[in-house]
Amino acid sequence: MSRNQTKRKRPYQVSKNTIRDDFIDKQVLAIHKAMAKKVLAQPALIDVVKSTLEKKRKEGRMSYSAYLTWFSLLDIALDDPKAFYDGVIDYDKRMRRLRRTTPFINILTEEERQQAITLDATGTLDNLNFML
Numbered sequence: 001m002s003r004n005q006t007k008r009k010r011p012y013q014v015s016k017n018t019i020r021d022d023f024i025d026k027q028v029l030a031i032h033k034a035m036a037k038k039v040l041a042q043p044a045l046i047d048v049v050k051s052t053l054e055k056k057r058k059e060g061r062m063s064y065s066a067y068l069t070w071f072s073l074l075d076i077a078l079d080d081p082k083a084f085y086d087g088v089i090d091y092d093k094r095m096r097r098l099r100r101t102t103p104f105i106n107i108l109t110e111e112e113r114q115q116a117i118t119l120d121a122t123g124t125l126d127n128l129n130f131m132l
Contacts, residue, residue: 025096025099026120027117028096028099028102029089029091029099029120030116030117030119030120030121030125031108031113031116031117032088032089032099032102032104033088033089033120033125033126034108034112034113034115034116034125035088035102035104035107035108036085036088036089037085038107038108038112039077039084039107040077040081040084040085043078045107046074046077046078048106048107049070049074049103049104050071050074052103052104052105053067053070053071053103056101062101062103066098066101069094069098070098070102070103072087073087073088
């Protein structure tokens with residue numbers, strides 16, 4: 001039996017993510033939660049993020065699909081903050097991948113970034129008005 005035939009007969013799906021990938025995704029998610037909260041608390045940062053987004057797109061470091069997703073989220077941030085926040089922290093496969101090449105560069109200080117990771121690790125990042 002060939003290798004491909006064996007794969008097709010598996011009643012389960014083999015995850016290609018490692019524990020390390022999951023750990024990184026969770027840290028990146030925690031940082032994005034804090035960045036989204038900070039952007040909502042300081043709306044002037046939306047233009048900063050849009051500028052970074054445009055630059056990444058022009059330099060070819062971001063696909064058009066990723067550009068549209070991030071731009072759409074930023075576009076609704078002021079009108080529908082909950083939808084913006086929920087979109088940024090969505091934990092589906094696509095958003096996990098998009099967060100790895102985020103346009104939210106230099107939004108948090110190193111101290112804020114560390115605080116977000118620590119608060120998330122203790123389970124208190126969502127409960128506190130961190131960044132507000």
